[in-house]
Amino acid sequence: MSATETQTKTTATTATGTDLATKGPLVTDTGSTTIADGVVSKVAGLATREVAGVYDVGGGAARALGSAVAKVGVGDRLTQGVSVEVGTREAAVDLTVVIEYGESIPQVTEAVRQNVIKRISGITGLTVTEVNINVTDLHFAGDDEDTSDESRVQ
Amino acid sequence: MATQQQATPAADERRETPRIQLARLAASAALEHADVTGADPARTHATHAGSERLPGVTVMPEGGEAGAPRYAVALYLVAGLTDLPVLAAQVESQVRRAADAEGLGGAISAIHITFTDLTLPELKRTAHA
Numbered sequence: 610m611s612a613t614e615t616q617t618k619t620t621a622t623t624a625t626g627t628d629l630a631t632k633g634p635l636v637t638d639t640g641s642t643t644i645a646d647g648v649v650s651k652v653a654g655l656a657t658r659e660v661a662g663v664y665d666v667g668g669g670a671a672r673a674l675g676s677a678v679a680k681v682g683v684g685d686r687l688t689q690g691v692s693v694e695v696g697t698r699e700a701a702v703d704l705t706v707v708i709e710y711g712e713s714i715p716q717v718t719e720a721v722r723q724n725v726i727k728r729i730s731g732i733t734g735l736t737v738t739e740v741n742i743n744v745t746d747l748h749f750a751g752d753d754e755d756t757s758d759e760s761r762v763q
Numbered sequence: 764m765a766t767q768q769q770a771t772p773a774a775d776e777r778r779e780t781p782r783i784q785l786a787r788l789a790a791s792a793a794l795e796h797a798d799v800t801g802a803d804p805a806r807t808h809a810t811h812a813g814s815e816r817l818p819g820v821t822v823m824p825e826g827g828e829a830g831a832p833r834y835a836v837a838l839y840l841v842a843g844l845t846d847l848p849v850l851a852a853q854v855e856s857q858v859r860r861a862a863d864a865e866g867l868g869g870a871i872s873a874i875h876i877t878f879t880d881l882t883l884p885e886l887k888r889t890a891h892a
Contacts (some may be wrong), residue, residue, distance in 0.1 A: 634848040640835075640874035642851040648842075651881050655844075687883070734848040 633698040634734040644733045646695050647688065653702045654687040656728035662717035664748035665707040666690035700735045707746040718742045779812065781870055782822045782834055785862065786810035789836045789874075790820040792861040793854050800882040801841035808839045825872045833872040841880045851876045 635642040657666050667690025690705040702725055708717050722740040729737050779787070790810075793799055802819025803809065810817040819839045827833030836858065842850055855874045862868045 635851075637852075640855060640876065642848055643875070643877040644847060645877060645879045648847075648878050648881050651883060652844075655883065732844065732847055734846075 633736070635697065641697075642734070643697075644695060644735060646693055649693045649695050649700050649702070649729060649733060649735065650688040650691045652729050652732050653693060653704065653725050654689070654691045656725045657691070657704055657706060657721050658687075659728075660717065660720045660724050662709050662712035663706055663721060664709050666704065667707075668705045668743075668745040695735065698736060699738045700729060700733070701739045701741075702729070702737060703741045703743070705743045705745050707748050708744055710747045710749045714744055718744065781832065781867060782824070783810065783812045783817075784865060785834055785836060785867055785870060786817050786820045786822045787812065788861045788865055788867070789822070789838060789858045790817050792857040793819075793838050793840055796850070796854055796857060798843045798845045798850050799840050799854065800843055801880075803839040804841055804880055808837070827870070827872070831869070833870055835873045835875065836871055837875045837877070839877045839879050841882060842878050843882050844884060847878055851878075 635644070654666055657663055692703040694701045704721065704725070706718075706721065708714055721742060725740050726737045729735055787810075790802060794802060806818065808819060808821055810820050810822060821837045822834045823837070825833055825835040838854065838858075840854070854876060858874055859868060859871065862871055
């Protein structure tokens with residue numbers, strides 16, 4: 610018998626013969642762990658906001674709605690602008706962000722991508738397959754000042 | 764003077780099925796963990812023990828033999844911001860220990876844990892990469 614014929618692959622398996630290595634940390638012989646979409650969304654939203662250069666998460670309409678629901682104490686601003694697809698072992702994330710004017714958009718978005726991947730995989734055990742980022746707006750320092758129109762005539 | 768030792772009325776009168784006992788001890792054991800902050804906030808998963816509602820836990824018959832049924836326990840939990848797979852393993856361990864203490868360890872076929880929400884700390888901003 611040749612060396613190739615005698616070579617065997619030692620792989621941990623379950624009682625039913627399933628390869629444990631392909632199942633990830635969330636499925637074991639004695640049960641499974643499921644991470645809800647909302648959990649992944651919260652982590653992604655948190656991770657995005659942690660990165661310097663990100664002014665806010667969510668496009669104009671989402672942010673306006675988020676501010677409104679936050680004022681009445683309903684809904685979760687952390688998940689606005691965040692969309693996720695969660696499987697048993699993997700997750701994909703879509704983000705909409707507003708970046709501070711003057712920051713390098715490629716650098717900020719790459720930092721967001723890496724932080725989101727790190728946080729989600731570290732906290733949930735899921736493998737992040739993709740992080741898509743849509744930069745919808747730039748924030749200027751004076752944008753938050755009160756710009757209510759004052760009529761020139763009375 | 765004759766003395767009477769009375770059994771605890773609640774324990775004798777309860778006479779719960781193994782399924783209800785498992786649900787009760789699983790929910791209790793899970794909530795004892797410091798990183799588990801709640802159960803089933805959406806109020807969609809619960810076990811009903813008579814008029815009592817045990818939130819965040821369901822127990823389903825799964826396999827076993829006549830006279831020795833087995834059950835799959837499902838928990839729906841809210842967690843703090845921590846390593847969730849590690850937390851799940853710790854909760855599972857606590858539930859199994861609690862079941863063993865009640866003589867029900869052999870009745871558990873599997874423990875499935877779903878984290879439905881997170882309790883988050885204050886946001887922090889880190890340095891730009």
